[in-house]
Amino acid sequence: MALPSPEEIKTLLETGVPGLRVTVLANGSPSAQHSLLIDREHGCAAAEFLRDHAELRLDFCSNVTGVDWPDTETTEKVKVKKVVTGADGVEQEQEVEETRKTKVPGYLEAVYHLFSMTQKHGPVVVRMRTANRTDDTHLPSLTPVWRSAEFQEREAFDLFGIVFDGHPDLRRILMWDGFVDYPMRKDYVPPADDILITGVKA
Amino acid sequence: MSGPVVDDPIAVKPIAGPGEIMEVSMGPHHPSTHGVFRMDVRLDGERVVRLKPVFGYLHRNHEKIAEHGAYLASIPYTDRLDYLCSMTNNWGYVLAVEKLAGIAVPERAEYIRVIVGELTRFQNHAGLIGFLLQDMGASGTPLMYAFREREKILDLFEALSGARMMCNYMRFGGVRVDCSAEWLDEVRQLVGRLPRFLDEFESLLRANEILMARTQGVGVLPRELAISAGVTGPLLRASGVNYDIRKVDKYGIYDRFDFRVPLGDHGDVYDRYMVRLLELREMLKILEQALRDIPEGPVMDPKTRLRGLRPKAGEAYGRIESPKGELGFFLISDGTGNPYRYRVRPPSMINLTILEDMCLGQNIADVVIILGSVDIVLGEVDR
Numbered sequence: 001m002a003l004p005s006p007e008e009i010k011t012l013l014e015t016g017v018p019g020l021r022v023t024v025l026a027n028g029s030p031s032a033q034h035s036l037l038i039d040r041e042h043g044c045a046a047a048e049f050l051r052d053h054a055e056l057r058l059d060f061c062s063n064v065t066g067v068d069w070p071d072t073e074t075t076e077k078v079k080v081k082k083v084v085t086g087a088d089g090v091e092q093e094q095e096v097e098e099t100r101k102t103k104v105p106g107y108l109e110a111v112y113h114l115f116s117m118t119q120k121h122g123p124v125v126v127r128m129r130t131a132n133r134t135d136d137t138h139l140p141s142l143t144p145v146w147r148s149a150e151f152q153e154r155e156a157f158d159l160f161g162i163v164f165d166g167h168p169d170l171r172r173i174l175m176w177d178g179f180v181d182y183p184m185r186k187d188y189v190p191p192a193d194d195i196l197i198t199g200v201k202a
Numbered sequence: 203m204s205g206p207v208v209d210d211p212i213a214v215k216p217i218a219g220p221g222e223i224m225e226v227s228m229g230p231h232h233p234s235t236h237g238v239f240r241m242d243v244r245l246d247g248e249r250v251v252r253l254k255p256v257f258g259y260l261h262r263n264h265e266k267i268a269e270h271g272a273y274l275a276s277i278p279y280t281d282r283l284d285y286l287c288s289m290t291n292n293w294g295y296v297l298a299v300e301k302l303a304g305i306a307v308p309e310r311a312e313y314i315r316v317i318v319g320e321l322t323r324f325q326n327h328a329g330l331i332g333f334l335l336q337d338m339g340a341s342g343t344p345l346m347y348a349f350r351e352r353e354k355i356l357d358l359f360e361a362l363s364g365a366r367m368m369c370n371y372m373r374f375g376g377v378r379v380d381c382s383a384e385w386l387d388e389v390r391q392l393v394g395r396l397p398r399f400l401d402e403f404e405s406l407l408r409a410n411e412i413l414m415a416r417t418q419g420v421g422v423l424p425r426e427l428a429i430s431a432g433v434t435g436p437l438l439r440a441s442g443v444n445y446d447i448r449k450v451d452k453y454g455i456y457d458r459f460d461f462r463v464p465l466g467d468h469g470d471v472y473d474r475y476m477v478r479l480l481e482l483r484e485m486l487k488i489l490e491q492a493l494r495d496i497p498e499g500p501v502m503d504p505k506t507r508l509r510g511l512r513p514k515a516g517e518a519y520g521r522i523e524s525p526k527g528e529l530g531f532f533l534i535s536d537g538t539g540n541p542y543r544y545r546v547r548p549p550s551m552i553n554l555t556i557l558e559d560m561c562l563g564q565n566i567a568d569v570v571i572i573l574g575s576v577d578i579v580l581g582e583v584d585r
Contacts, residue, residue: 027517028515028516029514029518029535030302030304031301031302031518059429061432062432063519063532065545065547067534113519113530117443117445120445125519147432147555148433148555149432152552174257183263184266
């Protein structure tokens with residue numbers, strides 16, 4: 001059975017899960033794997049709907065990973081009217097060009113690639129985004145829906161710092177327990193490798 | 203135990219008395235873990251009541267390294283993921299880049315990919331069966347038989363790519379060098395001899411009573427759990443799920459070959475062993491057809507820019523059926539010369555998710571063969 005298009009899945013999701021907000025994100029590459037951005041409040045309900053829907057049957061969550069999108073700054077030139085005092089002491093209204101910087105807050109993103117083993121179709125790409133990169137990096141864990149997310153969400157927590165609420169065993173998986181930073185973030189600064197620390201400080 | 207409590211993390215813990223739970227740390231340096239892998243096992247007598255895999259000893263942040271390099275520069279790094287199967291690792295990566303940038307592959311290159319890919323799968327499965335039997339106490343003989351054939355396949359890889367294990371052979375848009383007619387003849391001769399090796403290899407232990415007693419009904423993985431846990435490869439098919447990406451996605455030219463997908467009934471260690479033995483036969487069928495049909499022609503798409511590839515902004519997920527399971531690469535391009543996000547979906551690591559479920563209630567000695575039947579390579583688990 002052919003897989004419904006992302007727009008069709010969006011309508012299915014919106015009718016199936018009340019209150020869910022879905023956005024289709026277009027993909028510019030020739031692969032044409034467009035993705036569905038769902039809000040994190042309804043993440044688990046949407047995942048269960050996708051897994052149990054008779055036509056979709058996305059029972060196989062293949063790939064779970066994080067993506068870091070740091071804060072960005074956009075600069076735009078704006079014409080502003082200003083009162084300027086001229087050389088002769090007369091106040092004049094003039095148009096002055098100013099550059100304005102607006103800070104767009106970044107976020108962390110969890111990407112799920114879903115397939116169906118029974119219907120043999122896929123992928124359906126589902127994304128969820130955190131509020132920011134610093135103090136609210138929570139997302140609902142989809143491990144109760146697909147067991148395969150267990151280790152992969154742990155990895156996204158370990159390397160990106162996404163906190164998956166509802167995960168049964170959220171610990172670091174590749175880095176050691178005492179490690180503090182998140183190495184896969186774009187602003188991660190690796191420690192200087194010309195210093196060799198021997199022994200552990202008390 | 204009486205006496206003062208010593209707060210020393212490396213103090214030797216007392217051996218558990220009757221009815222007590224004993225904690226054993228298996229690995230990281232244990233011959234049965236196939237690398238630096240550790241399992242925190244809790245035992246009630248000899249019965250496993252809890253098992254937590256611990257890994258990351260080989261972690262070098264492969265993904266971060268690849269995000270700092272050009273698209274071409276990552277190909278030799280992928281060799282080191284599953285270091286027994288560098289050809290299929292290359293294939294998974296170049297397939298994802300081809301999807302991302304919309305690159306076409308010439309026909310002859312597709313055939314060469316199938317030939318080297320199936321040879322890789324052959325030496326992986328034969329080696330794994332050898333290791334599995336070694337873990338069960340069949341010291342030496344099956345493993346040496348498997349390695350004798352593996353050696354011949356690695357010689358062919360060396361003649362083709364210059365390296366036995368770190369082949370670095372495939373490129374997006376084709377393969378690095380063409381193969382000669384003599385090389386194809388050598389492969390034909392080898393493929394003609396392999397069925398006899400398989401007969402011998404199977405008859406060694408397939409109907410052995412001890413092997414059956416050790417493997418049948420051990421480490422059972424139910425079908426529903428296997429699907430939910432994202433298990434792929436021979437481990438999944440041994441649980442009776444008909445899901446082979448060569449059949450489902452038909453990537454490359456796999457729709458042209460006639461081969462069957464062996465499936466298990468019980469999902470135990472014996473089924474995993476048998477599924478791999480039967481897959482070895484099917485690989486030879488694919489190899490025979492590919493060697494018969496391979497056309498002449500170029501092996502690289504002339505329009506592809508290997509150096510300085512800058513795909514349009516976008517993303518792609520490409521996956522292949524590697525010998526261990528679904529090997530996927532997820533790439534996000536921001537239009538520059540190196541990937542914004544590079545992610546490997548490692549089948550070895552995801553297949554370990556259900557290791558605890560398979561081991562609960564089994565004996566500690568069975569943990570060794572259950573892990574052996576999963577087929578992991580730590581270079582890929584830890585990345």
